[in-house]
Amino acid sequence: MSHVDLCGLSKRYPDGNLAVDGIDLSIAAGEFVVLLGPSGCGKTTTLRMIAGLELPTGGSISIAGREVTALGPRERDVGFVFQFYALYPHFTVAQNIAFPLECVGTAASERDARVQHVAQRLGLLPLLRHRPRQLSGGDQQRVALARAMVRKPAVYLMDEPLGTLDGARRLEMCEFLREQQLAHGITTVYVTHDQEEAMRLADRVVVMAAGKILQAAAPLEVYDQPANRFVAHFVGSPGMNFIPGVMVGVDRFRPAGGAIEIFAQVRDVRECVLGIRPEFVRLSASGALPGRVVADEDLGASRALHVDTACGRVIARVGSGESGLRGASVRLDFDARGMRWFSASDGARLP
Amino acid sequence: MGPRDRKLQFAFVGPALALLVLFNVFPLLFNIALSFTNAELVGSEREFVGGANYSRVFTDPRFADAIRRTASFVFLAVGIELCLGFSLALALRREFRGKAALLTTLLVPMMLSPAVIGLFWNLILNGNYGVLNQMLESVGLPTPQWLTSRDWKFTSIVLIDVWMWTPFMMLISLAGLSSIPGSLYEAAQIDRAGTWTIFRRITLPLCAPLLGLAVLLRATDALKQFDLIMATTGPNDTSTETLSTLLYQVVFRDGRLAIGSAYACLVLVLVIAVATAFTRYLEAMNRRPA
Known part of the structure; x- marks a missing residue:
């Protein structure tokens, strides 16, 4: 040893x-x-x-x-x-x-x-x-x-x-x-x-x-x-989604091009990037972010939906049962537990 | 394949085949036929004499001598060329500045005609005004008659052949060495093999098949050694008489065409036998469990 x-x-x-x-x-x-x-x-x-x-x-x-x-x-x-x-x-x-x-x-x-x-x-x-x-x-x-x-x-x-x-x-x-x-x-x-x-x-x-x-x-x-x-x-397949945007107010993040605001605990920066893994992106009728499914990948135990939104392409991992969604309009929700924040300038993780 | 394709095939192969038959197969058969007659170089009378020529050849001590001399020539020259060429290749395998220029220079002897090389070495080795003896004399060493003394001329011819063909062995050795992937040497280092073990267990066995091929090519070529001897000591010299020069003497000096043909047939059989034995050996070596 x-x-x-x-x-x-x-x-x-x-x-x-x-x-x-x-x-x-x-x-x-x-x-x-x-x-x-x-x-x-x-x-x-x-x-x-x-x-x-x-x-x-x-x-x-x-x-x-x-x-x-x-x-x-x-x-x-x-x-x-x-x-x-x-x-x-x-x-x-x-x-x-x-x-x-x-x-x-x-x-x-x-x-x-x-x-x-x-x-x-x-x-x-x-x-x-x-x-x-x-x-x-x-x-x-x-x-x-x-x-x-x-x-x-x-x-x-x-x-x-x-x-x-x-x-x-x-x-x-x-x-x-x-x-x-x-x-x-x-x-x-x-x-x-x-x-x-x-x-x-x-x-x-x-x-x-x-x-x-x-x-x-x-x-x-x-x-x-x-x-x-x-x-x-x-690390991770499919990789993490990245959504650039700006902080508005003390604790609100507004994605570039998006009409939504997300609660964020990021201090002392204006521009930052939200990172979220596909498994923390959910389809939900009450979701804040509307989009259209453009591709549907079968990963075996789960599916990866590629969704075009106002904030850009977002990949969501859903149950393998959710098939036949290509072309459908969906609404997305982000699970706060999976949100990671990165600096817009050097990509470093923000505390 | 249609009849048209077949015609086309013959059209392509035909000319080469015709030339081959005309210049190789026909002379060979004609030579075999001649060896059973009493044909002379001059004159057109010839009769069938059966195996008389062969029984004369086999009992001729000159033939036995020539075989012995040729064999020792092949053995010495090719052996030295192999060792020297492989050592040179080992020394030159690494990259260094001016390697390309050095390699080209080293290959020059191989590219020259043996007749030209014979002349070169005549000038170098000449007993009275040769460069070598002038140098030896200036440092007080003995100055033998390299090309005319009985003790030296055979050795001199072997050395000239070595000088001429070592680059060939080196070239083949370099190809063999560079075909060994670098990762094998790295693996051997990781396995804690010493330099000698790496050489003996990895470099040498992996080069051996290619070296064997080079030896085969050189040996069959050296068996036919003729031009170098013609250009240095000349054909009329029994102490450097090889099979080929003996043949030349019998046919062109003595005009005994039929006996010469018998010699030629025997030389052919000999070369084929050596080559076959050698290729068998090479094949067996490639298949053997290491």
Whole structure:
């Protein structure tokens, strides 16, 4: 069990691109942390710096209290799962899994026993004699996982390991990963751009954009109390609705273009943005905001209605029974419990 | 496929096929036929003599000598080229300033005609006025007759061939090295593999199939070595006599066309045998469990 500390970590590539911009993050021993963000936000670079595959241009990294900033991957004791598996194509599955043990000089008999053990836990026993290219993507990823797990490293680092799998396999692997991690309590840093995966897996989600950490909190908190508009929009599907407007009087918010006023406890600003998740937008006969349903998405357990209103497009999540509403005129109501307020200028959450 | 399409097919393939038959298949068959006669280069009388030519060839010590010499030439030249070329490729795999210019320079020997190269090296290695011996003399080292002394001329020709074809091995090796994805090296580092382990367990086995192919191409080519020898020591030199120069001597100096044909057939069989054995080996290597 090892904790990982990143302190003022930066990476500037030779071409001048600042991929990671001075981030601070403390990962507790046994914690499952997911770095979440759009492509190019610096999450993979951060992970690769923890692994030692990239050297930082500023700041420091320590694993289990040991400063490792300038050390190569060999001296760090990490397990890394690559996005495209990076299995050795000329080795069998068994040889792939055994390779980390071979490299540290584990005796052949113990090596075999540990390969068998890990393979059994990951359901790879029937595949041990196959070559990677004979396996499906999901199986290859499990081999990559087995290779990372066989040595019992201090930290697991995973770079979008499920990115190439299809939906069903992905869910299955997510559950499996979480189970394994909980059972063994090995500190894990996991990179993904898929917010659903992040919510499902993480003890703590770290949302990144443009090389900076925007918010690091438990999944529910990130969803419910987003630190800014970017996080609010990136996390959740469909994303949060944003309605810009101005404050009139002490506690009344008037949406731009809207003839309605909403009770708001926002102080000291004139212009602000109301953020509200689709599940807090309700259809109600007495609703204040009239609109027309322009699209109707079936999400399985619920439906997303896209409603054009005077305040712009608003998405409402309704029960799956409410079908056939496209084209209908409806009235919308906002649930005060779901209202979040953001600065109109920088998108920061208003208290 | 309609009859029109079929005609079109023949129209496209026909010319190439005709040329192939005219310049490859016919001479080959004609050569085989000649090897069973007593044909001479000059004169048109020829009779069927059965396997007499072959029994003469097999008992000729010159033939056995030429085979031995050719084999050691192939083994030495291709072996050194492989080791040297692969080492060069390992050294040049990283990006650095001026890499393109350096690679182009290194490839020049391969692009030149062997006859021209023979002339170059004649000037360099000449025992009396060659550049090499002048340099050796200036630092007080012995100055052997590189191309005329019995002890040195075979070695000299091997070295010239190495100089000429090492770039080829390097080029193929570079292609092999660059086909290994960088993520494998990263994975190996994560797995705590040392530099030597990475080389032995990852780089080498993943390059091996391509290197094998390069060795096959070079070996079949070196088996036919002729032009370099013609351009340096000349054909009339038993201590550098390979199968091809022996063949040339038999046919064009001695005018014994039929015996030459028998030699040629045997060389052909030999080359095919080596190539087949080698491709089999390569296929087996690709399929084997590592």
